Amino acid sequence: MSQTTMKKPKLTTSAMIASIAGEGQATKAAPFGHALVEQARKNDRIVGLTADLSKYTDLHILAQAMPERHFQMGMAEQLLMAAAGGMAKEGCIPFATTYAVFATRRAYDFIHQVIAEENLNVKICAALPGLTTGYGPSHQATEDLAMMRAVPGMTVLDPCDALETEQAVAAMVAHEGPVYMRLLRGKVPLVLDEYGYQFEMGKAKLLRDGRDVLIIASGIMTMRALEVAKQLAGDAVDVGVLHVPTLKPLDEQEIIAQCRREGRLVVVAENHSQIGGLGEAVAMALLLAGVMPVLKHVALPDRFLDAGALPTLHDRYGISTQSMVTAIKQWLV
Structure with a gap:
């Protein structure tokens, strides 16, 4: 048997990693x-x-x-x-x-x-x-x-x-x-500096407009939504992103106004269980206002999640950028 010791590549992610910055991201x-x-x-x-x-x-x-x-x-x-x-x-x-x-x-x-x-x-x-x-x-x-x-x-x-x-x-x-x-x-x-962003408590902000899809997102999923929009632009899919940093009180007026526009797929994306978070809050606001777009939900499943490296888990549970791109393409067919 060879005495040469093969060096294994060093892992760059770990189970406890709390940063979700991509490679080269500011x-x-x-x-x-x-x-x-x-x-x-x-x-x-x-x-x-x-x-x-x-x-x-x-x-x-x-x-x-x-x-x-x-x-x-x-x-x-x-x-x-x-x-x-x-x-x-x-x-x-x-x-x-x-x-x-x-x-x-x-x-x-x-x-x-x-x-x-x-x-x-x-x-x-x-x-x-x-x-x-x-x-x-x-x-x-x-x-x-x-x-x-x-x-x-x-x-x-x-x-x-x-x-x-x-x-x-x-x-x-x-x-x-x-x-x-x-x-x-x-x-x-560091993401929102590109958009001249200013936080206002209780206010949702339209970061970019889009004729085909509107992603309503909060937290890190807004970052993912902006990445999705850039990727799908290469496939001639125009994606808007509405950032909702305040879940309570919810900016229902802005959400409803954006969802009244016809002909757009609306996707709510959140880093949270599908139960009780932004998705349900948006759906209730739209239902009470009588606004009924085609609505899809990107969220974590209603179960205890696995342990492991974050990139793997984000792919597994559908909240990675690529998972969202794939899902939206399927929903648009």
């Missing part, structure tokens, strides 16, 4: 952490809390810049939310960070009763939303939007990229009341 490091520090320099009411995950929610940027305004609560998400509520009662603007699965499934009652029922000014920023980790159901927050949309008075945000994450932080500070934001952390793609 990114920005820790946009949430840096934006929070910028806002904290302007407003001494801002504090940051986390449950043993400062490094993995980019809150360590605040801890380094302003250690006296950073609070480490340990592995106790219910305590995290209760403490944030207490600080809000004392006039602070707490930004509470953890993973989305822990913020929602583990601490839901405390958010509901301590924060939301009293309309406290707490900002919940939840990392690893939807299928942005391959660690399986224990870490995949595929139902977080459904849970948080159901909380009375809760504003629910799903930003697309680094630019919008930065802009959303400023908007959350200005907004009075509880907010749940899906948090993109680490090296976050």
